Amino acid sequence: MAILQQRETKSEVMIAAVDLFYTKGYHATSIREISSKAGVNVATVSYYFAGKQGLLEECLLAFFEPYLDLLQKVADSSILKNDPTRSHMMEAAFSLIEFQQQNHRFARFAWREVTMDSQMVREMTSCYLRKEQYIWKLLLAQDIEKGISIKISPSFFLIQLTSMLSMPFLQSQTIQELWNINPSEKHFTREYSCILREWYLGVTCESAITLG
Amino acid sequence: MAILQQRETKSEVMIAAVDLFYTKGYHATSIREISSKAGVNVATVSYYFAGKQGLLEECLLAFFEPYLDLLQKVADSSILKNDPTRSHMMEAAFSLIEFQQQNHRFARFAWREVTMDSQMVREMTSCYLRKEQYIWKLLLAQDIEKGISIKISPSFFLIQLTSMLSMPFLQSQTIQELWNINPSEKHFTREYSCILREWYLGVTCESAITLG
Amino acid sequence: MAILQQRETKSEVMIAAVDLFYTKGYHATSIREISSKAGVNVATVSYYFAGKQGLLEECLLAFFEPYLDLLQKVADSSILKNDPTRSHMMEAAFSLIEFQQQNHRFARFAWREVTMDSQMVREMTSCYLRKEQYIWKLLLAQDIEKGISIKISPSFFLIQLTSMLSMPFLQSQTIQELWNINPSEKHFTREYSCILREWYLGVTCESAITLG
């Protein structure tokens, strides 16, 4: 139970932190705000995360790790099943949209923070984004094997895809205000998958593949 | 000459500021860093911009104002010429890419800052982004009149277009590291216009229109 | 004991603050001076008092609250005893002189600060001085009931009395230099009570009342 309590306190701090990072950004948020929002003492934050930077790292990991795990999982099962009638690439995309919608605060904050260039961010970029790229290339290769042909160059295709995955969360305010699409609402997943699908149909040639 | 000198000092401060904001973000940058980079006294910043926030505002305006002016100018001339063989929408897009490439630091910093939700940002969003949206809708309507038909819904089309305009600058590090496309280099304009064109061809039906 | 330690640090800061406020005035005193005089860190001041203004407020309260409490206490006991042979009004005056002599630094600083017109001062004035006036009027009415008759109008009487209570502390330097009466010395209480008594005898008609 002691352990549980620790877990609880710790994750409450993280939730409060992400909430504030999401709104104001990492540097504009003080650990005093975080701790008071979480209802714990200021020292507790340093105690659990060894400083503010440690908290940031854990928060970023708490987003990127499951993000990559999910992508990996979809890729693995896709290889296992090897269903020729489905674009597992699109399936991965839909999953990631759903995951991000469920953690949209994490998503916005994480993608924004990756925009800065501190040493820590560069290290994370090197580690996670490369893995992500690797998996996408794999999935793309698989789709192509299945007979899907893309009208544009594979590089451009992947750039467009990956940026479409982060964009609505990163620029959520703009998106929401101008187009009335809100990544914080549940049905966003369905709506945005629709947009993705239309884009996909636009840039690929028709084939026997169905989009889940 | 006195005025000139003032202008010089002031714009040197702005240049230094944008450089640092671009790299580390607004809140992580201290005005001491800015002033020492600009080679002026700390107090000079507050003297010219009435505080750090004032500096931020002027920097944002220094990006969004010409950005919108450019878009407006292209829209105006497009209406004047009314050349049925050209997509003035794409021409606008190319111009904005070029403008942003020439001011890529401004661009990254501005789009990132728009990601935060402070009061000031919200006011700017209301003012500038709405105007931008309005012009795009106008241009789109014109293109459609000319006989271009888009395969996806107009809303989705504009969302994709506008996010493709900011994305490479906002996520420049990721883009560069993974795909070796560098928005800070001159030839990026050409390369990225290429990507845009392919996307455009993918989501529109063939027509007599040529893309400049 | 932790609480004790806190109290100690906090009150050491207050003592240092009043010492400096007394000498140079609130605005001319920096919290650096205060903290260094108190032997604590600069941040400690803001930690305990939430800023310089908070320190000022607590210092003023630390004077006006006991001041009013004392007046109230004398008034209460005066009503209880209802001794027809004593002017409880004068007794209250003597008590307040003694209290102020014991805290003459507080007194000078407080009365001087009340001289400024900031919002905070106005609020304090509204709160404390009105209560004080109310009690004086009560005491005066009681004295009159006992048969004391004042030669001058009650209003003028109270104005003279109250200003004689604060004057020697507020203008202590002048008083001391010119008349060699020093509010910081213990025997001032006796001396000044003498002055008060003479004044009182001058402006009231003789009666059976003795002045304590």
Place this chain on the structure above:
Amino acid sequence: MAILQQRETKSEVMIAAVDLFYTKGYHATSIREISSKAGVNVATVSYYFAGKQGLLEECLLAFFEPYLDLLQKVADSSILKNDPTRSHMMEAAFSLIEFQQQNHRFARFAWREVTMDSQMVREMTSCYLRKEQYIWKLLLAQDIEKGISIKISPSFFLIQLTSMLSMPFLQSQTIQELWNINPSEKHFTREYSCILREWYLGVTCESAITLG
């Protein structure tokens, strides 16, 4: 005319300064506020007064010099006329009240500033207040010669008198709020002279002297 213009600018600055000193005190007032209130450039203040402290000194002199001159003038004429039916002491008091009422802002600010103990204030005190004391003693001696007898000790008498002369201006807010006597209004002179007269009658024995 050039000289006149200088005079005008200079005195406009002084008027603005006293206005602000009166309200917020010397240290809480910045020369930027003063200069902007006076409608001149910041540098002008340092130009005319050789710094902020110089401005303070001139403002204080601008009060104490005419104050003392007035007192001296009344004393001189009193000696000349030597009218046995008038208390020239009271006449001096009435004159000083009138003078202070006409310059009530100066008065409050000056008496308050004398409350601080900086080196400059001490020097001024030494110079002016001693002269004042000297004249009062002279006038008192004259009155006594005329047959007026005071019930209280001469020292106490002078202390009471001088403090009654500054008190209403120094503690004007309190006085005004509690007793509705306003030193900034013209008729205050008459009202307060009345209070003074009653006090005087209380502490002196009846005589043939009339109070103007």
Place this chain on the structure above:
DNA sequence: TATGAATGAGGCTTCATTCAT
């Protein structure tokens, strides 16, 4: 495990002043 006291560093701003014009 969790806290409150206390701190040193640094941040932003304001101030009074100077200097060239």
Place this chain on the structure above:
DNA sequence: CATGAATGAAGCCTCATTCAT
């Protein structure tokens, strides 16, 4: 005479952190 640019110093405050408990 009067000004605007620019500055160094200082002011207040907030921050992240540590330490004893």
